[in-house]
Amino acid sequence: MxxxxxxxxxxxxxxxxxxxxxxxxxxxxxxxxxxxxxxxxxxxxxAVQIRRTSPAEVLVQKVLPPVVAVALILLIWKVLVWAKVTDDYKLPDPKLVWDALHQLWLKGELLDIIWTSVSRGLFGFLIALAIATPLGLIVARVKFIRAGIGPILSGLQSLPSVAWVPPAVIWLGLNDKMMYTVILLGAVPSIANGLVSGIDQVPPLFLRAGRTLGARGLVSARHILLPAALPGYVAGLKQGWAFSWRSLMAAEIIAKSPDLGLGLGQYLENQRNNSDMAGVLLGIIMILFVGIAIELLIFAPIERRVLRSRGLLASAR
CATH class of the missing domain: 1.20.5 (Single alpha-helices involved in coiled-coils or other helix-helix interfaces)
Structure with a gap:
């Protein structure tokens, strides 16, 4: 107890x-x-290691597939010619296209034709880039400007570039200014809309953190908005180049003048007037080749670098 x-x-x-x-x-x-x-x-x-891709893997994964695809297309083309599915003047033998290319090379005209169009396209694209980047920033950040200009940019992006050629010829005449105007009207909306889309995807926390550190105005745009919106911006650049190239080809095909020089589009139209189907196909192939080459040599490396810096690529190349 x-x-x-x-x-x-x-x-x-x-x-x-x-x-x-x-x-x-x-x-x-x-x-x-x-x-x-x-x-x-x-x-x-x-512990996840980012290893560099070996040259053999690059060859197998990147080079071999397009080579095989081109070889397959040529084989199908040759089979259709042998089978005589249509008249020879409508579907010429691939050898005739090669002969047309060889003749341009022997005359010393091939590189001049390509450079005439490439120089116009790249210069026009750079001008469009200088205009579209500040325009995209303003549209993305100023609400009343976005309400007024945003729908117009979207409408201009959906408008076929060839529609601008007749008024540009009337306004400016048959000269390089007309060519660059058509390129700008095709490329600026695409680049600006790509930047606006990229900025819309920037987390608001980034902007608040930047304001806390004193980043405002142009400083915020340079050090916060543009780097954070870079993936969407690069996508807009790629699309802007595609529109630049398409706009230029449309202008060169429609507008013909000795003062303009001989570009790829005008070469294609000349061969059509001559009823030379081999030359027409060669013009199409060269236009396609230049567009793909610019994409692979300029924009693809930029895109890979941006994605790699954000950890979005499994391996470094």
Whole structure:
């Protein structure tokens, strides 16, 4: 009796205390296990090695597939010629197209024709880039300008570039200014809309953090908006180049003048007037080749670098 009074606690109370203390002791142990699992997961992420692709893998994965595709197209083309599915003047033998290319090379005209169009296209694209970048920033950040100009930019992007050739000829005449105007009207909306789309996807937290650090106005645009919107911006640049090239080809095909020089579009139209189907196909192939080459040599490396810097590529090339 005396021992029971001295403790002042019943056996039930003691058991309850022991049960209450039991989870309390396990809680730190469980937390340490969770932290250890989290650290192990982070270590596993850090342990992912980014290895460089070997030349053999690049050859197999990047070079071989398009070569095989081109060879297959040529084979199908040759089979159709052998089978005489249509008249020879409508579908010439691939050898005739090669002969037309060889003749241009022997005359020294091939590189001049290509350079005339490429120089116009790249220069017009650079002008469009200089105009579209600040325009996209303004449209993306100023609400009333976006409400007024945003739908117009979208409408201009969907308008076929060839529609601008007749008014540009009337306004400016048959000269290089007309060519660059058509390129600008085709490329500026695409680049600006791509930048606007990229800025719309920038997390607001980035902007708030920038304002906290004192980045406002042009400083914020340069160091926060443009770097964060870079993936969408690069996509807009790629589309802008595609529109530039298409606009230029439309202008060269429609507008003919000795003052303009002989570009790819005008060469294609000349061969059509001469009813030379081999020359027509050669013109189409050269236009396609230049468009793909610019994409692979300029825009694809830029896009890979942007994606790699954000950890969006599994391997470095």
């Amino acid at each position: 005396a021992g029971t009074e001295t403790t002042g606690e019943s056996p039930k109370t003691t058991a309850a205390v022991e049960k209450t203390d039991e989870p309390t002791g396990e809680r730190p142990k469980q937390s340490s296990q969770d932290l250890a699992g989290l650290e192990a997961g982070l270590d596993a992420l850090d």
